[in-house]
Amino acid sequence: MNRPLRSNDIPLGIPCSVTSLREEANSVNQLEISLIRAIVQEDRGAMAQLYDIYYPRLQRFLVGIIQDRELVAELINDVMMVVWQKAAGFRMQSLVSSWIFGIAYRRAMDGIRKDQRYRTVLNEVPRQTPTDSSLNESITARDLNVFMKVLTPEQLAVAQLTFEFGYSYPEIAQILQIPVNTVKTRMFHARKSMQKAYGLGVTDK
Amino acid sequence: MSSHEEVLEFLPWFVNGTLNEREQSMVNDHLQGCRECNEEVKVLLETSKLFHASPEPSPDLFGQARSEFLQQLQGRRERRANWARRWMIPATMAACLVVAVLIVSPVSRQEESFGTLGNSASSSGHVIQLVFQPDTPEKSIRSLVLGDQGHIISGPTAQGVYRLELPLDKDPQWVLERLRNHPDVQFAELEASP
Numbered sequence: 001m002n003r004p005l006r007s008n009d010i011p012l013g014i015p016c017s018v019t020s021l022r023e024e025a026n027s028v029n030q031l032e033i034s035l036i037r038a039i040v041q042e043d044r045g046a047m048a049q050l051y052d053i054y055y056p057r058l059q060r061f062l063v064g065i066i067q068d069r070e071l072v073a074e075l076i077n078d079v080m081m082v083v084w085q086k087a088a089g090f091r092m093q094s095l096v097s098s099w100i101f102g103i104a105y106r107r108a109m110d111g112i113r114k115d116q117r118y119r120t121v122l123n124e125v126p127r128q129t130p131t132d133s134s135l136n137e138s139i140t141a142r143d144l145n146v147f148m149k150v151l152t153p154e155q156l157a158v159a160q161l162t163f164e165f166g167y168s169y170p171e172i173a174q175i176l177q178i179p180v181n182t183v184k185t186r187m188f189h190a191r192k193s194m195q196k197a198y199g200l201g202v203t204d205k
Numbered sequence: 206m207s208s209h210e211e212v213l214e215f216l217p218w219f220v221n222g223t224l225n226e227r228e229q230s231m232v233n234d235h236l237q238g239c240r241e242c243n244e245e246v247k248v249l250l251e252t253s254k255l256f257h258a259s260p261e262p263s264p265d266l267f268g269q270a271r272s273e274f275l276q277q278l279q280g281r282r283e284r285r286a287n288w289a290r291r292w293m294i295p296a297t298m299a300a301c302l303v304v305a306v307l308i309v310s311p312v313s314r315q316e317e318s319f320g321t322l323g324n325s326a327s328s329s330g331h332v333i334q335l336v337f338q339p340d341t342p343e344k345s346i347r348s349l350v351l352g353d354q355g356h357i358i359s360g361p362t363a364q365g366v367y368r369l370e371l372p373l374d375k376d377p378q379w380v381l382e383r384l385r386n387h388p389d390v391q392f393a394e395l396e397a398s399p
Contacts, residue, residue, distance in 0.1 A: 042282075044275070044278055044279075047278065048275060051271060051274060052271070055270065055271065056267070059267075069263060069266055070266070073266050073267075073269070073270040074270075076270060077270055077273060077274045077277065080274055081274070081277060081278075084278065159217075159252075159256070160256060162217045162218065162221055163217070163221060163249075163252055163253040163255075163256035164253075164256035166221045167221075167223065168223035169218050169223075184214050187214075187217055188214065191217075194252065
């Protein structure tokens with residue numbers, strides 16, 4: 001058996017030391033807090049700066065849930081307008097990014113519930129197990145779409161916030177406004193669905 | 206929940222490096238002897254790699270959306286400015302009108318009641334200006350006034366002055382004398398005739 005893996009072994013180019021990761025997050029958050037303070041003073045330059053930082057991140061996040069880039073672009077503008085309007089109400093009790101991702105998630109879920117266009121797009125995308133899966137085959141970027149199709153929007157959000165954006169499970173609970181145990185449950189089911197799609201991963205409890 | 210199941214649940218956040226120290230230490234200890242969890246970590250690392258490989262946003266859509274957003278911001282600012290311009294003049298005029306009404310009407314009413322001792326009023330009989338001792342009960346005032354068959358036509362003013370009108374057949378000097386001698390009366394004076 002190989003040496004057991006430790007978090008420091010993770011070969012992803014992601015900052016793996018928890019301390020350095022947190023320090024980086026704090027530093028980014030400080031910059032973003034200064035932008036939010038300027039936005040409260042109606043500084044449109046600061047708003048444009050925050051928009052430039054968040055558009056790519058929100059797009060990656062929301063495309064998973066909504067799966068239509070044009071709708072996502074429209075949704076991001078809604079989200080950023082909420083940020084502009086509500087900046088004065090942001091109490092600094094969470095990371096700026098958690099606050100913005102939380103707005104984005106709720107807007108996306110509202111869209112799915114209320115807006116026919118969102119439902120049309122989602123209905124066009126078959127959420128089913130792919131037939132060309134191959135056991136233990138290395139996963140490639142091409143397969144991201146497959147993952148998106150086998151996970152529900154709620155499961156995908158948890159998976160993205162964990163793997164792509166590096167949030168802890170308590171932070172994800174805060175962003176999605178759900179209990180910590182629900183985060184873990186959604187992740188468990190997401191892993192099960194990915195396992196079904198690829199024959200990889202988590203075993204039954 | 207067994208330690209194995211608990212660790213299995215933590216693994217996604219072990220891989221992204223966000224577990225707290227206690228949880229991380231628990232996972233590390235468990236990984237020393239659990240082949241299944243080691244395999245699961247490998248799968249999760251692959252999964253994580255996949256999510257990091259998600260495509261970058263399309264520059265065209267970004268540029269268009271950004272431009273629309275900034276226009277929306279500008280539009281909101283202009284609408285607010287227009288709204289302010291549209292309502293500023295009527296609002297100012299309305300405020301001026303309210304202030305003018307407040308200035309003119311209450312003061313004009315007050316001027317009646319804040320009469321000076323030398324004030325005269327048109328009344329059919331003689332008018333006596335009267336100031337009672339502080340804390341004189343209303344009952345005593347009424348009894349004094351009715352005793353002279355007069356009636357109060359105004360007051361009290363801010364200085365506590367009542368104006369008492371007497372019937373034409375009453376001798377004002379006699380009434381004045383009686384009032385001045387009363388312990389509840391501080392001041393009594395006949396108003397000059399118009």
